[in-house]
Amino acid sequence: MDYFIELLFSGLTRGSIYALIALGYTMVYGIIGLINFAHGEIYMIGAFTAFIVATVLSIYGFPLVAIVIIAGVAAVVWSSSYGYTIEKIAYKPLRYAPRLSPLISAIGMSIFLQNYILLAQTSDFLPFPRLIPDFPFMEPIAHIVGSTDLVILVTTFVVMVVLTFIIKFTLIGKAMRATSQDRAMATLVGINVNRVISATFIIGSGLAAIGGLLIASHIGQINFYIGFLAGIKAFTAAVLGGIGSIPGAVLGSLILGLTESFATGYVSSDYEDVFAFSLLVLILIFKPSGLLGKAKNEKV
Amino acid sequence: MTKQPILDVRGLTMDFGGIRALNSLDLDVTSGEIVALIGPNGAGKTTFFNCITGIYTPTEGNIWLTPPGGKKKISLNGLKPNQVTEKGLARTFQNIRLFSKMTVLENVMIGRHCRTKAFIFGAIFRTKATLQEEQDILQSSYAILEKVGMADFADEFADNLPYGAQRRLEIARALATEPLLLLLDEPAAGMNPQETQSLEHLIKQISMEGQAILLIEHDMKLVMSLSDRIFVMDYGKKIAQGTPLEIRENPAVIKAYLGEEVDA
Amino acid sequence: MGIVKELKKGALISLWFVFLTFPVMVIKVDPIARTVVWRWENALYMAVGTFVVYYIAQFFLKKKENQKEASEEKGLNHSIIHKILQNPLQRNIFVGVLAVAAVLFPQVLSAYQTNVMTTALMYVVLGLGLNIVVGLAGLLDLGFVAFYAVGAYTYALLNHHFGLGFFTVLPIGGLMAATFGILLGFPVLRLRGDYLAIVTLGFGEIIRLVLENWGEFSQGPSGISDISRPGFFGVDFDLQSSIIYTYYLMIILVIVTIFVVNRLQDSRLGRAWIALREDEVACQAMGIDKRKTKLVAFSLGAFWAGIMGVMFAAKTTFVNPASFTFLESAIILSIVVLGGMGSIVGVVLGALILILMPEYLRALSQYRMLAFGAILVCMMIFRPQGLISNIRRTYTFKKKTTNSLSK
Known part of the structure; x- marks a missing residue:
């Protein structure tokens, strides 16, 4: 039973992190209909920024709380800046190009960013500093749920609440919803679509950075390639939930996280990634609109 | 009746x-x-x-x-x-759907697709039957273009045509399917x-x-x-x-x- | 006034990039030794670099806009290579020179150079294979490398277990890959373009992960070694002549591929592919079986990847899953995109540039993947038709009596 609960929590933890990344995919897809292939790299850059800042601060002897806060803020700031810039460079000029052009551009951007980090930093795995201490009150159940897991779950929950608030009640959130329904109409009623798209990339990238920070401190090591796999998995989650749908992304992520956790726990850990990829292929074949998504028919 | x-x-x-x-x-x-x-x-x-x-x-x-x-x-x-x-049954579309990066003649030739047969083998080895069929496609497509009065535009790209001509081409393309x-x-x-x-x-x-x-x-x-x-x-x-x-x-x-x- | 404004904009943008790249470019930490290196010079390089790149990009964007207006008036624009190819005399000279160069290459240059050239030629064929799928039929296949892997492992396993030779397995490898193409294509080809891209990517990764983990079948990450090189009626070559022999084999394969792809492109099937790329709904309304046509393109592309997989296994005498990552698919895609989607000449040129350049500019080779990524982005923005855009054939048509086809 303990094993089951352990797997359950590990699945939820994974799922939460996937959710943070998947939201970026889903929001961007909802607004400009693009699979932002470079999103995984944004997350990786978030993790790297956090790693660099945290390590520098800890070498200079800052207290742990300060390190966590500053590294977290830095990760969000830089990731968002990258997200914003990438959209301006690689996607904005292609807004009216054939559908596959921005996707190819995004793939190029993803490869570029991976190698940029590889060249500017290193190809080795880097040990990520432990940012989250073991809480004393967690001790009795520490063998099932770690403190890091708890922090991840709580953080994800808080972030989701904030995001829902932004999308439901703020002006930019309303503009986002309007733009995702009908971009031309949104322009006509005076919404600055370019600003909405930028805001979407900034928010999505910020979420990915939080995900990057959390997973790096969970797994304890990072390298330039972590974005690829995490990106694909988060995309799988977004599609599973129904791409374009925000609750769908969260639901899909949790399902994917749990599936992976139980499958590796009870079946075999060798094929961990195969489960995710197979799930991806199967959903796209059998239910491309996902669990909560709406099927879109082309108008003839 | x-x-x-x-x-x-x-x-x-x-x-x-x-x-x-x-x-x-x-x-x-x-x-x-x-x-x-x-x-x-x-x-x-x-x-x-x-x-x-x-x-x-x-x-x-x-x-x-x-x-x-x-x-x-x-x-x-x-x-x-x-x-x-x-x-x-062949149709045209309310909002024109031509193959815009193909020539006018090719657009009509596409209409002949379902009445012809050549496939991989024929395409690679250019058998006599394929060559003959290709000629027939060309000839009948051209004839249709003449019928709708667009033979002069045959080598133009479809999206370079004026609006009225694009509508005509849609009709020509549909006619090509017999x-x-x-x-x-x-x-x-x-x-x-x-x-x-x-x-x-x-x-x-x-x-x-x-x-x-x-x-x-x-x-x-x-x-x-x-x-x-x-x-x-x-x-x-x-x-x-x-x-x-x-x-x-x-x-x-x-x-x-x-x-x-x-x-x- | 205008210049000052432009300079100010350039300066602001380079400042932004200095900020953007600051943590990654300037700071380098060693978490074990607990030291920090501040590489301030990188910030300076970044500032100057961005400033220059910004103006180059502006220049190209302006050029692209002017070009758009010009080409709208002309309709067709022909590159120099196409002009040469269209003139029969020039074309024969061009092909003759190429043929002589190709034959003399291994005689004049070292075995190493020959080997590099063979690799480049393999990418030519891979590019042409993917070009059928992406360039002609407009199906973005990000898992092309999976079919390459199928071909390679088909030869590796059949050779390892049953001792089958290169020429026996060459068609088998191609057919195996084509079969995989059909099996995968059947369910997924009805998906929209971007979903198709992701599914093929997923499929590519599944194949690689299975090869990595199913040890009893594929010998896992350590791979299969001691695969036979291509034979020649039982003659055993030494390494040197085997390299030259492989090179000539590749030349033949390239010629065959160009011949076949060219003919396919100019056929009823080729027209259907291009029409499918342009508008699926209209295509179906014209009586084209969407699924069948896509499936043929997909499996033909896979066939070539399979053939090259066999060639790869025979050339390197060793296969392991690490050779078949997503990046390999991305490289082949870069070749097609750089050269020009749908353009045979373009793809050949693209493969030679992308594969040979990093080999000969050793200093640049570590920037290879960085460049591939940048190429994909830049080509989409500045020149989506590729280096050499495909010109659509026109049919000269003589009235009713004799109809001559010409290119």
Whole structure:
């Protein structure tokens, strides 16, 4: 039973992190209909920024709380800046190009960013500093749920609440919803679509950075390639939930996280990634609109 | 009426979720005639085309196509769009859908696709049969372009054509599939009066050669002068059918177009 | 006034990039030794670099806009290579020179150079294979490498277990890959373009992960070694002549591929592919079986990847899953995109540039993947038609009596 609960929590933890990344995919897809292939790299850059800042601060002897806060803020700031810039460079000029052009551009951007980090930093795995201490009150159940897991779950929950608030009640959130329904109409009623798209990339990238920070401190090591796999998995989650749908992304992520956790726990850990990829292929074949998504028919 | 209808549609119904876009529609087209399907915007005309050409699967109803010469009628129910075209229904689109990066001639050649056979083997080894077929495709496509008066544009890219010519090319492309019945979805939409006039001329000419035509059109002048019979739709239902003269005086039609009369 | 404004904009943008790249470019930490290196010079390089790149990009964007207007008036624009190819005399000279160069290459240059060239030629064929799928039929296949892997492992396993030779397995490998193409294509080809891209990517990764983990079948990450090189009626070559022999084999394969792809492109099938790329709905309304046509393109592309997989296994005598990552697919895609989607000449040129350049500019080779990524982005923005855009053939048509086809 303990094993089951352990797997359950590990699945939820994974799922939460996937959710943070998947939201970026889903929001961007909802607004400009693009699979932002470079999103995984944004997350990786978030993790790297956090790693660099945290390590520098800890070498200079800052207290742990300060390190966590500053590294977290830095990760969000830089990731968002990258997200914003990438959209301006690689996607904005292609807004009216054939559908596959921005996707190819995004793939190029993803490869570029991976190698940029590889060249500017290193190809080795880097040990990520432990940012989250073991809480004393967690001790009795520490063998099932770690403190890091708890922090991840709580953080994800808080972030989701904030995001829902932004999308439901703020002006930019309303503009986002309007733009995702009908971009031309949104322009006509005076919404600055370019600003909405930028805001979407900034928010999505910020979420990915939080995900990057959390997973790096969970797994304890990072390298330039972590974005690829995490990106694909988060995309799988977004599609599973129904791409374009925000609750769908969260639901899909949790399902994917749990599936992976139980499958590796009870079946075999060798094929961990195969489960995710197979799930991806199967959903796209059998239910491309996902669990909560709406099927879109082309108008003839 | 002694002639066997080419297209026979019975009780066609199409639901989108809770909305009934087509409500038990009957329609028939006999060989050689021009039939118009008219109705206010949103009456379900294009939906009707999409249903009979296999783009949508109708909720209920039957669609039959009868090839001439006393052959047995074929059910079009459940066929894919390409199979429908193969059986003999070819269409144009309301919002032009040409292959814009292909030449005008190639656009028409694509229409010959379903009447020809060459495949991988033939393509690679250029067998005698393939070469012959390629020649035939070229020749018949060119002949069709001449017929619609576009032979001079043969090597132009389709998206470089003026608007009226693009509509003509759509018709030429559909004709290349050797349809039993040609479906035209608002062929005069967006045309200026001269273009409309030359279109009218073209449709008459095609019809004179024995081509049966079913068209959706908003230009009443065009409809009245071209059609042998007219079907009128409103809210997914057929509200009238008859000759242009009968339709002109039908109170239900006038109501549908001009709105409910205000009773005191 | 205008210049000052432009300079100010350039300066602001380079400042932004200095900020953007600051943590990654300037700071380098060693978490074990607990040291920090501040590489301030990188910030300077970044500032100057961005400033220059910004103006180059502006220049190209302006050029692209002017070009758009010009080409709209002309309709067709022909590159120099196409002009040469269209003139029969020049074309024969061009092909003759190429043929002589190709034959003399291994005689004049070292075995190493020959080997590099063979690799480049393999990418030519891979590019042409993917070009059928992406360039002609417009299906973005991100898992092309999976079919390459199928071909390679088909030869590796059949050779390892049953001792089958290269020429026996060459068609088998191709057919195996094509079969995989059909099996995968059947369910997924009805998906929209971007979903198709992701599914093929997923499929590619599944194949690689299975090869990595199913040890009893594929010998896992350590791979299969001692695969036979291509034989020649039982003659055993030494290494040197085997390299030359492989090179000539590749030349023949390239010629065959160009011949076949060219003919396919100019056929009823090729037209259907291009039409499918342009508008699927209209295509179906014209009576083209969407699924069948896509499936043929997909499996033909896979066939070539399979053939090259066999060649790869025979050339390197060793296969392991690490050779078949997503990046390999991305490289082949870069070749097609750089050269020009749908253009045979373009793809050949693209493969030679992308594969040979990093080999000969050793200093640049570590920037290889960085460049590939940048190429994909830049080509999409500045020149989506590729280096050499495909010109559509026109048919000269003599009235009714004799119809001559010409290119």
